[in-house]
Amino acid sequence: MAPALSYGPLFCDLDLDKPGRRIGEILLTHSDNIHCYGTIPIPITVIKGGDGPTVLLSGGNHGNEYEGQILLRRLINILESKDVNGRLIIMPSLNFPAVKDIQRVSPLDQGNLNRSFPGAPDQGPTKAIAGFITNHLLPIADYGLDLHSGGAHANFVNCGFLCACDDPVLHKKNIKLAEAFGAPYTVVSPLGNTADGYDPVAHTMGVPFLSCELGGNCGSSVETLDVGWRGILGFLVETGILNENHTLIQQIENRKHGTRYLMAKDHHANVMATHSGLMEPLVELGDVVSAGQPVAKIHSMHGALDIVQTAKSSHDGIIAIQRTGCLVETGNYVCSVYSEIKHDALISLVE
Ligand SMILES: [Zn+2]
Structure with missing residues (x-):
């Protein structure tokens, strides 16, 4: 059995190495008026089959964004280890305290997880979650996909979200992931934007990584879920962890390829x-x-x-x-x- 993982107030004894599908938690210790003497469970699933890459999938980085949280649970329910060439590590509700509070940021420390990377063990629960990912999950990852939506105050065109990185080889790999995700649009974030986000830190560690934005307004729709589902499956085929001939892929006939890239010209774009x-x-x-x-x-x-x-x-x-x-x-x-x-x-x- 693999050793338990710990980082600051976080602890996880789910075995990430053994073949099979296991559903568990990362336990967050936090002591306040509500949580004293207890732990907050952050869901994590591993699905490991034969040889192949390790792919990280996440949703709920912002707690009030739902497409990723729904679709990753759908995926966990469908996929078994025999379907996977490699290892999927899935965290459907990454900032679980924020998810429970129906908020973008954590109620425990007002931390915005996507502005908390690479994280720290002793600067609050949100930076600790970021640090756990940076220290334990990104080092074993070959690819990553983080699913976002517009949240409480925004609606996006359904899009991949591509952070430019200063490594041209990695940048081209990320573009291939955006094309495999195949949303109608891909929004491009310029170099140096939000350096404390999940994507830029993954890129710094050499991990090909993509995000997306699917709709928003703290809800979901058949259309946004469909774009996201096709995107996840296309992404998994591109990484090699799921075969193009898998029945799941055959179910999404007429899978569209091609995406239109959009970028803010300058700050007047807003x-x-x-x-x-x-x-x-x-x-x-x-x-x-x-x-x-x-x-x-x-x-x-x-x-x-x-x-x-x-x-x-x-x-x-x-x-x-x-x-x-x-x-x-x-x-x-x-x-x-x-x-x-x-x-x-x-x-x-x-x-
Ligand atoms: Zn978000």
Whole structure:
């Protein structure tokens, strides 16, 4: 039996090495008014078959994002060790305290897990979870996929999410993963953005790694789940852990290939509210807009006749993210207008 893994307040005695499918927990010790003398179980599953790569899959990095949490449980229910050439390590609800609290960040320390990498053993539960992953899981991983959605205040076009990294060889591997995921769009995050995120730290450790954003608004839909499911299966085929002829892959006939890459041209890509009020959207996700085109009106909260702002796009592009909810405050984003970039430009981002 493999030795138990520990890191700061976290402990896991699930055997990650033995063949078979095992469902267990990483136990988080945390003492406050609610949790004294107890532990918080963070779910983890390992499915190990024959020889092959180790693939990390995760959802619930932000607690109020659900597609990944649902789809990874679906996968755990379907896959057995005989289906897998290698080892799948699946954490469907990564920041479990945040999941339980229906929040983006942890109620224990207000930690945003995706801004807590590479983590630390003694700076709160959220950094400890990040540190456990960095110290115990990323070193044994050959590939990683972290599934996100828009959460409470955003709806995304269904997209892969590709963080550029400064290693051109790894960057090209990540692009292949985005193409295998095959979402209608892939949003590209430029070099140096959110260095304390899961993806950049995985890249620093040489692990090909992709994220995605599927819908949002703290819910899910048949469409977003379908894009995510096809994406996960395409990703698993690309890594070699699941055979192209597996019955699961045959079930998703007409699997689409090809994705359109989108990127923020500059910080003006985010259209901002300059006044507080009631937002009236004038565009939909995925709409093509041009520079100067109105994308939302903001009405005064106090006067029925007052439009205090007509928010406009600063350039041509596609509505990639849209705010959910209608009440906005000064400084809130309204939507994001991203520009399409071609494959060659994507490659040259890091060369
Ligand atoms: Zn997220």
